[in-house]
Amino acid sequence: MNEEQKKAFEAELRAYVGKAIGPPVVARDPVNLPMIRQWCDAMGETHPAYSDEGAGETLHGQVVAPPTMLQAWIMEGWAMHEGYDEPRDEQHRLHKLLTEAGYTGVLGTNTEEHYDRYLKLGDVVTAVTTIDEISEEKATGAGIGYFVTTRTVFEDQEGESLGWMSFRVLKFKPPAGQQAAASGDEAAISTAPTRMKPPAGHDNAWWWQKIADEDVLPIQRCADCQKLRHPPRPMCDACGSQRFDSVAASGRGTVHTFTVIHYPQVPGYDYPLVSIIVDLEEGERMVSTLVDCKPEDCRIGLPVAVVIHEDEDGFKIPFFRPAG
Amino acid sequence: MPTTLRNEAAIAGIGQTKYSKNSGVSELSLATEAVRAAILDAGLQPSDVDGLVTFTMDSSDEVEVARNVGIGEMTMFSQINYGGGAAVGLVHQAVMAVATGSAKNVVVYRALNGRSGQRMGQGVSGQIITSDLIHWSWYMPFGLLTPASWIALQAQLYMHQYGATSEHLAHVAITQRAHAQNNPNAAMCGRPMTMDDYMASRLICEPLRLFDCCQEDDGGCALLITSPERAKDGPHPPAIIRGVTQASFTGQEQMTSFYRPDLASLPEMELAAKIVYEQAGLGPDDIDATCFYDAFTPEVLMQLEAFGFCGRGEAKDFVTEDSLSVNGRLPNNTHGGLLSEAYIHGVNNIAEGARLIRGSSPNQPAKVDHVLVTSGVGVPTGALILGKP
Ligand SMILES: [Zn+2]
Numbered sequence: 161m162n163e164e165q166k167k168a169f170e171a172e173l174r175a176y177v178g179k180a181i182g183p184p185v186v187a188r189d190p191v192n193l194p195m196i197r198q199w200c201d202a203m204g205e206t207h208p209a210y211s212d213e214g215a216g217e218t219l220h221g222q223v224v225a226p227p228t229m230l231q232a233w234i235m236e237g238w239a240m241h242e243g244y245d246e247p248r249d250e251q252h253r254l255h256k257l258l259t260e261a262g263y264t265g266v267l268g269t270n271t272e273e274h275y276d277r278y279l280k281l282g283d284v285v286t287a288v289t290t291i292d293e294i295s296e297e298k299a300t301g302a303g304i305g306y307f308v309t310t311r312t313v314f315e316d317q318e319g320e321s322l323g324w325m326s327f328r329v330l331k332f333k334p335p336a337g338q339q340a341a342a343s344g345d346e347a348a349i350s351t352a353p354t355r356m357k358p359p360a361g362h363d364n365a366w367w368w369q370k371i372a373d374e375d376v377l378p379i380q381r382c383a384d385c386q387k388l389r390h391p392p393r394p395m396c397d398a399c400g401s402q403r404f405d406s407v408a409a410s411g412r413g414t415v416h417t418f419t420v421i422h423y424p425q426v427p428g429y430d431y432p433l434v435s436i437i438v439d440l441e442e443g444e445r446m447v448s449t450l451v452d453c454k455p456e457d458c459r460i461g462l463p464v465a466v467v468i469h470e471d472e473d474g475f476k477i478p479f480f481r482p483a484g
Numbered sequence: 485m486p487t488t489l490r491n492e493a494a495i496a497g498i499g500q501t502k503y504s505k506n507s508g509v510s511e512l513s514l515a516t517e518a519v520r521a522a523i524l525d526a527g528l529q530p531s532d533v534d535g536l537v538t539f540t541m542d543s544s545d546e547v548e549v550a551r552n553v554g555i556g557e558m559t560m561f562s563q564i565n566y567g568g569g570a571a572v573g574l575v576h577q578a579v580m581a582v583a584t585g586s587a588k589n590v591v592v593y594r595a596l597n598g599r600s601g602q603r604m605g606q607g608v609s610g611q612i613i614t615s616d617l618i619h620w621s622w623y624m625p626f627g628l629l630t631p632a633s634w635i636a637l638q639a640q641l642y643m644h645q646y647g648a649t650s651e652h653l654a655h656v657a658i659t660q661r662a663h664a665q666n667n668p669n670a671a672m673c674g675r676p677m678t679m680d681d682y683m684a685s686r687l688i689c690e691p692l693r694l695f696d697c698c699q700e701d702d703g704g705c706a707l708l709i710t711s712p713e714r715a716k717d718g719p720h721p722p723a724i725i726r727g728v729t730q731a732s733f734t735g736q737e738q739m740t741s742f743y744r745p746d747l748a749s750l751p752e753m754e755l756a757a758k759i760v761y762e763q764a765g766l767g768p769d770d771i772d773a774t775c776f777y778d779a780f781t782p783e784v785l786m787q788l789e790a791f792g793f794c795g796r797g798e799a800k801d802f803v804t805e806d807s808l809s810v811n812g813r814l815p816n817n818t819h820g821g822l823l824s825e826a827y828i829h830g831v832n833n834i835a836e837g838a839r840l841i842r843g844s845s846p847n848q849p850a851k852v853d854h855v856l857v858t859s860g861v862g863v864p865t866g867a868l869i870l871g872k873p
Binding site for chain 1: 615617618619621622623624625626627628629630633636637638640641644686687688689690691692740742743747
């Protein structure tokens with residue numbers, strides 16, 4: 161997305177703020193004893209106020225529902241799982257908009273509930289959910305994304321307030337190579353430990369993405385004074401520009417220095433591990449791993465060439481091997 | 485208002501806990517024990533203390549320590565970043581505060597369950613993306629996960645360029661291990677080391693062997709810093725601070741300044757050297773003993789060059805069997821250092837510097853007028869020169 165596309169996209173997102181996701185949802189059943197009993201069994205809740213045997217003795221004088229059941233009365237059951245491909249309400253449409261823009265991951269982050277009164281048998285709950293807030297784009301540990309907060313207001317049959325609930329999810333772009341895992345495609349999730357992945361931040365995600373998409377070794381270049389820099393960072397220290405593009409490195413270089421790592425042996429890496437600092441032909445230096453070479457054959461000055469390695473989980477990373 | 489930090493403050497109190505592999509207590513407990521001991525060692529009461537400084541890495545906040553120890557009103561509190569690079573920076577903060585009157589009596593401290601708690605070099609992860617997290621991500625995916633691996637890259641080049649060998653590194657390790665034999669609080673007391681032991685130790689990250697690397701320990705260490713006038717009234721001879729500075733250099737990264745022209749040198753240490761020598765009006769010939777930061781042995785060789793004890797590439801000739809020992813030209817880490825006393829992130833090396841000036845080191849050389857102490861190597865760092873009153 162260029163700047164203009166991004167603006168248009170965010171304007172489209174913002175249009176959802178304040179919208180009700182659909183018409184009011186009326187509980188399928190009035191507040192009733194069997195559902196309360198089932199809930200309490202599942203939760204291990206034994207307070208007498210929620211049972212017809214002890215409720216008379218409590219200050220309520222009758223059976224009441226546990227306050228935390230509030231949302232349960234209006235849940236629509238299995239139907240909730242549908243709708244994200246064929247949107248049925250505004251929330252589905254918003255999620256689809258984000259998914260199609262690459263924010264494929266979804267993560268529930270927090271919820272808050274507030275209760276006005278205890279529900280009695282026979283109360284009928286009605287709920288209206290609105291899209292309350294969409295955050296600025298945030299860089300998080302899971303990836304870059306937007307926090308979307310909905311607010312659900314609950315009322316009884318008289319239109320009196322019963323309470324409210326806010327629910328926040330993060331819709332995010334999973335870092336390169338982790339799309340499958342984040343989308344919940346279980347077949348693609350490897351259980352074997354893998355190398356530590358870089359977090360996908362504003363200043364570095366593009367570099368890994370370019371490797372994943374184009375199988376090249378990119379070097380960041382100042383879009384104003386053309387100075388190359390590695391590792392990627394937001395500002396050019398020569399001219400102060402924050403505009404950048406990148407060039408594809410030739411992939412040729414020489415070993416500036418190296419170490420052979422024996423200990424500790426961390427799952428996800430092969431040992432002995434030959435770690436190198438490479439002087440790239442273009443003049444920049446980068447840290448990498450030497451492959452296809454016995455540790456004892458590594459030396460300072462060894463000519464090397466890049467090879468884009470792909471882990472079993474699809475993560476791509478630039479390694480080097482002896483050249484020629 | 486002073487225009488230089490020379491002679492404006494002194495270390496008047498030293499406090500430390502037992503150093504161990506499993507303290508069995510909280511880091512806050514270690515911190516409070518060390519801080520209280522430093523205050524009492526200076527002949528003061530907790531209510532006399534009005535400033536506290538620690539590492540950003542430390543888990544015991546200043547106010548928590550103050551509440552426990554009985555420190556009341558404080559007018560200065562601060563934390564310094566960059567791991568072991570912070571050690572001298574703590575003293576720098578305290579000296580600035582004392583010199584300007586921002587505080588009268590400042591305690592600097594570091595306490596960690598470095599072995600039994602969160603250990604170093606186990607990779608970096610986190611939930612919030614910071615510039616620091618992205619910095620480490622240029623190394624972690626490639627398997628460069630530990631301080632030893634980062635330093636090894638530099639050590640390999642240094643040794644290749646100047647012909648230094650494992651034997652030269654061994655002299656550093658063996659000398660400090662010998663010092664630890666006279667220090668009952670040293671983790672390696674009772675475990676002397678020979679050249680054969682050293683050579684038989686396993687490779688960690690080539691060229692580094694196990695005995696080139698410091699240990700991991702639990703413990704706390706604190707220092708009380710006050711004005712030279714107030715320090716005169718204390719029970720021990722004060723260690724006057726002749727010069728103190730922090731130092732970071734062009735292209736500085738935390739442990740991975742791999743993109744500078746010359747990887748076989750320590751430009752931030754050269755900067756620190758220039759400033760402390762200037763402040764103190766001293767040069768390398770005036771320094772009688774050193775407490776060089778020694779998380780890894782090659783760091784000591786490179787610092788000998790950065791601080792002008794020998795020319796570039798000549799440390800291998802400077803370091804002999806006894807040059808760094810009590811009777812040698814430059815007794816170094818006479819308590820055992822991070823390698824053989826304990827890894828209290830370099831604050832214990834400053835404590836030894838103050839003991840050398842007091843005359844109470846477990847290995848006290850005959851003449852010590854000036855001691856040079858440094859903090860973390862490969863990180864934004866600092867240097868300190870201590871002198872007799
Ligand atoms: Zn530029």
